[in-house]
Amino acid sequence: MITTLTLNAALDKTYYLQTLSIGQTNRLRDVHIEPGGKGINVAKVLHSLGLEVTAGGFIGGNNGKVISALLQDRGVGHEFIGIQGESRTCLTIIDNEREEETEILESGPNISSEDWEKICHFTDAAAKKSTIMTLSGSLPQGVPADGYGQLIDIIKQNGSKAILDSSGAALRYGLEKAPFAVKPNERELKQWLNKETLSLSEALEAGKMFIQKGIQYVCLSLGKEGALFFTRDEVFHVKAPVVNAVNTIGCGDAMVAGLAAGFYQNLPARDVILLAAACGSANAMMPQAGQVALTDLEELRKQVVVKKIDNILS
């Protein structure tokens, strides 16, 4: 079984507009509401892939109730810790004319030290029965800055594998504990390296450095350009297929789900990244964040191009 952790769950609203006019009245063409937060998206995609998954983390208030009811309706396994505060709403505005996505993210509720204790216990119990656990997204207020680091220690002590997808300090502290795999995107890697731009050779060096820290798999996602995938002795370049992208929010989460599914099924590295990249691209074709259609996925698996880059780790 796979368990996903979302410490900062969200009710994701996506507003579709012809064009966004700042300072004006804007009327929507369409709206979608999804149970979200990165780890919940990972769980939704794993469920679509037919794998046994439990979505864990914190939820609270009315938004928390809606998140859990929507997951229940879809049959996505979940076991959340209820908190006092209100789970956040995250808004994406999709501007059809400019083909732009604007995200407006609430910072989320406050987590007490008792709640933190509870999630550590939950993680300990979940790691005992999960081959893989994913840790995704931002940390809500009150969670220790090294929160992911603490959870990775617990996961590893129980013989389970942690996949980390976060940003800023949460990512930095998590990396120190050498999770099984990590999936930064280009922006997160630049932030980590403190660089404005990133050349291919710098990206390859960074991936190599993560592997030398003891991380077994590094997936650097590059949006519509594809990804770089590092193992202990190989590096793969992934070219994403050209798709009719409707909403790219959650592509990274779908990719994490593909990585988790591939590792869970003990696929060879090349097939793991192929599945993960196809999941990411399939998400881009859906209007809702963090969803894939199996028919799209099967087509895309034939179109993703994975090439080995030689000698980079020598």
Ligand SMILES: Nc1ncnc2c1ncn2[C@@H]1O[C@H](COP(=O)(O)OP(=O)(O)OP(=O)(O)O)[C@@H](O)[C@H]1O
């Ligand atoms: N426009 C697109 N067309 C085709 N494939 C895409 C597109 N956007 C993303 N992908 C696929 O999804 C993967 C993950 O995308 P991306 O790098 O944007 O993740 P992310 O920034 O972590 O996303 P998010 O934070 O919204 O979940 C890419 O490596 C690529 O394979």
Ligand SMILES: O=P(O)(O)OC[C@@]1(O)O[C@H](CO)[C@@H](O)[C@@H]1O
């Ligand atoms: O604030 P975080 O946790 O970094 O990101 C939150 C979020 O933007 O990520 C998902 C898309 O990846 C959305 O479901 C959610 O709203």
